[in-house]
Amino acid sequence: MSLRPCRxxxxxxxxxxVDCPNCxxxxPGLTTEERTRSGxxxxxxxxxxxxxxxxxxYGCISAFAG
Known part of the structure; x- marks a missing residue:
């Protein structure tokens, strides 16, 4: 379990x-760079x-439907 201080x-x-339970x-655990990289x-x-x-x-479905 990797703990980090809330920003x-x-x-x-x-x-x-996702949300800090305290504030x-x-x-809270990801830096801006890490959030950008994950996005x-x-x-x-x-x-x-x-x-x-x-x-x-979609192409396979269209081929069999036509």
Whole structure:
């Protein structure tokens, strides 16, 4: 379990906690750089995996429906 101090109040929280249980601050365990990096990774994952799979499955469904 990886604990980090909250960026708002300094209370030790798990790094994946959404809200600090002490002060209610948003994403208390992640720095701005880590939040940006995780958002970019999600965008890349969506662009490279989810969108092509959706297009491919739509093409397969259309081929059999026509």
């Amino acid at each position: 708002h109040c300094g209370h030790n929280v798990h790094q994946q906690t 209610g601050g948003p994403t 970019l990774m999600l965008g890349v994952w969506l662009a490279l995996v989810i969108v092509p799979m959706a297009v491919l499955s």
